[in-house]
Structure formats: structure tokens, C-alpha cells
Ligand code: SF4
């Protein structure tokens with residue numbers, strides 16, 4: 001993936017409207033290729049140093065059909081980075097917003113922890129950071145910051161953000177700014193996850209999103225997710 005000239009905003013910028021130079025990030029997940037190994041969940045936790053009880057990416061096992069024509073599907077579920085995000089419209093302090101590259105992010109300094117956005121998200125993609133740590137099991141855990149915020153905020157447990165605020169998948173903005181894929185895509189052993197720029201009609205995600213196999217979760221809600229699945 002080519003390096004992109006994207007600014008990671010750690011506080012809400014005055015204007016987040018896309019410019020012609022901005023990428024338009026999206027993800028496609030092939031359900032025929034996902035083997036349900038949960039590598040993406042582990043990679044995401046390690047990459048984003050999420051605390052106990054917080055997973056930005058889970059893989060949900062579902063059964064479809066009726067016996068004897070039953071099929072088991074593994075459904076990885078990151079944040080959908082909705083283009084019409086209910087989580088953004090309910091935030092009373094404008095702490096969560098859509099970045100110019102299409103990704104929905106949170107300004108941890110502005111978030112007051114009211115959790116309205118957790119209730120509003122129809123995909124269960126947001127979690128509250130209660131300040132838990134793995135420091136009993138992992139030495140030095142509290143010394144390293146959550147990379148998605150990219151700023152030094154002091155040790156976890158001292159009740160400085162992101163402790164006491166809401167956390168979510170950002171398509172690994174800290175990695176995409178370096179020209180790297182999100183950690184879940186890089187680690188997928190089934191090669192089931194694709195990431196790229198919808199502004200490029202030749203990108204793999206543009207082509208796969210137009211596939212007759214493509215669908216999005218809960219389309220009827222009108223949230224316009226940026227994650228497509230291939231059935
Ligand atoms: S999936 Fe949930 S958290 Fe993510 S943008 Fe949509 S409404 Fe917001």
C-alpha cells in the first residue's frame with residue numbers, strides 16, 4: 001500500500017471535509033475465506049493495546065439455513081466506519097466525528113464518557129475504557145500509550161484519557177498514515193480481509209465492493225457502512 005498524505009487529528013479539526021487528495025478507506029471481508037481463527041482479534045488487541053474487556057474486532061460465529069442445509073459463517077466485525085454514523089449524531093460534545101479519509105474517530109480529550117454513542121451504535125462497535133490493565137500479567141503494559149491517539153497522556157490507571165472515554169476501531173489510522181494496512185488485514189491467515197481506497201476505481205476494495213457477492217450489515221438502517229462482506 002502506498003504511503004498516503006493523511007493527517008491524524010488527535011483533536012477535532014475545524015474542517016474534516018474530504019479534499020481530492022484524501023483517500024476514502026474501506027474494507028471488504030470474504031466470508032468464504034474466513035476460517036474463524038481469531039488471529040485478527042488478537043492482532044488488533046496487540047496493535048491497539050486495548051484494555052481488558054475491550055476488543056475493536058471480534059469474530060462472531062453464526063449458523064444460517066435449516067437442517068440439513070446448515071452453513072456456519074464466521075463474521076469478523078470491526079467498526080463499519082459508517083458514512084451516516086448514529087454514534088456521531090448523538091454525541092453531545094462533538095467528541096466523535098468523521099475524518100476526511102472516511103474513518104470515524106474519537107477525540108479522547110473532548111469525550112465526557114456519557115456513552116450515548118455506545119447505545120446508538122447498531123453494530124456493537126464501541127466500548128468504554130474503565131481503566132483496566134494487564135499489568136499483573138504483562139510487565140510494562142501501563143507504560144505504553146494507545147497508538148491510535150499518538151500522544152503521550154501519562155500512565156494508564158491515572159484517569160487520564162483514554163481511560164474514562166469510549167474506544168473503537170479506527171482502521172488503524174496510525175498504520176494507514178505510514179502506508180501500512182490495518183493490523184487485522186496484515187495478519188489474516190485466510191487472506192480474507194482487503195483494505196484500500198474507494199476513490200481509486202481500480203483498487204481491490206472498489207472492485208470487490210461492486211461484486212454481486214457483496215453486502216453490508218443492516219443496510220436497512222441507512223448507516224452506509226464502509227465495510228462490505230462477500231457472501
Ligand atoms: S459501526 Fe458503530 S461506532 Fe462504527 S461508525 Fe457505525 S455507528 Fe459509529
Ligand code: SF4
Pocket residue numbers: 033034035036037038039040041059074076187188189190191192193
Ligand atoms: S484472521 Fe482472517 S481468517 Fe482469521 S478470523 Fe480474522 S478474518 Fe477470519
